[in-house]
Amino acid sequence: MTPARQGPPSVVTVVGIGADGWRGLAEPSRAELRRAEVLVGGPRQLDLLPPECAGERVGWPSPLRPAVPRLLAAHAGRRIAVLAGGDPMFHGIGRALAEETDALRVLPHPSSVSHAAARLGWPLEDVEVVTLVGRPIARLAAALHDGRRLLVLSAGASTPEEVAALLGDRGYGPSRMRVLEQLGGDRERTTAELTADDWARTKRPCDPLNIVAVECRRAPDAVRLGAGPGLPDEAYEHDGQLTKKHIRAATLGALAPAPGELLWDIGGGSGSIAIEWMRTHPSCRAVTVERDPVRAERILRNAERLGVPGLRVVGGAAPAALAELPRPDAVFVGGGLTAPGLLDTCWTALPRGGRLVANTVTLESEALLADAYRRHGGELVRLAVAHAVPVGGFTGWRQAMPVTQWAVQKTDNPSPGADR
DSSP states (O other): OOOOSSSSOOEEEEEEEEETTGGSSSSSHHHHHHHOOOOOOOOHTTSSSSSSSEEEEEEOOSSHHHHHHHHHTTTTOOOOEEESSSTTTTTSSSHHHHHSSSSSSOOOOOHHHHHHHHHHHHOOEEEEEEOOSOOOOOGGGGGGOOOOOOEEEOOTHHHHHHHHHHHTTOOTOOEEEEEEEEEEEETEEEEOEEEEHHHHHHOOOOOOSSEEEEEEOTTTTSOOOOOSSSSOGSSSSSSSSOOOOOHHHHHHHHHHHOOOOEEEEOOOOOOOOHHHHTTTTTOOEEEEESSSSHHHHHHHHHHHEEETTOOOOOOOTGGGGGGSSOOOOOEEEOOOSSSHHHHHHHHHOOOOOOEEEEEEOSSSHHHHHHHHHHOOOOOEEEEEEOOEEEEEEEEEEEEOOEEEEEEEEESOOOOOOOOO
């Protein structure tokens, strides 16, 4: 790599390029590449450029993201052009560059998603895009809903086979799959449509540059998982420590997740609250604190199966285990309420506007919640659920243990009921 230079920040131009290479570029993009003193990209992208692009060619090192600031510093003061596949600002290098420099110009190209939607006749507004580039394939599970159309950005030649296997494992083996390869290039190809189950059996070879189109179809015997809170209890592996679905739905309603927010889930049990928090939006984040190592491993398995493998599990007892965690937007306490100082620690950690929800079924913890309600306001409610069960030849109600729930939002003005 060229030694570091002193000079003004470089103007970085990001040029989107497709499988059709140089001939598919508009003239403004070609002109930028001809003028560039430094041409940065992957080997495949750099090989698409003709000799008239005479700038120094620099391949991306691996891992790519940490290399971005070093590369910009090394070529400070020079005219830099970065090659990116398709639209650089759609799951591309454009985001990393925008985080490092304000001197950024982007010349996009149609993305593989746009090409795929055009070939398939799928309106893009009706399609969900899931990227598996540098991300675990388990993320795909959260997007599986009967009748939904998905475009999956592949990490390589093996991705279609992995997608087919996951669909079958999650009860979506009847889903229809097609693989679109080298979109926009001379070697463009779309495979014949097969079910995921058939694809998994045939294991067809694929070009590394591909996108997977999926029309989701749930198997008749598969458990239906909705998009909202309150998944069926049988969707979770558990040992009895599980917030049941009706209470879970009410709890998520009180926590009110929003895109990009972070949840602390204290006393994770089976992880259901954190998992369903993260399923509400791909950008939602959660940390579960669980002191039992067996339950902590179970939470990780549940998170992967239900499509949120990014759930972080911290082993240890609260409040000590909370000391190094990033500041939360919301906190749920599902266990350990009697630990000295736990509620006060959680309250202190919350920013203005943050929410705290705590559930309990014991009188001792209920007294703590009543005191917290007196001091901070919010809502104190008792949730009771009864299920119809056979009683001889008739039907009656079986009452579950009532749950006391305290829910509060941290504001400058306490709610009615708080101490003045």
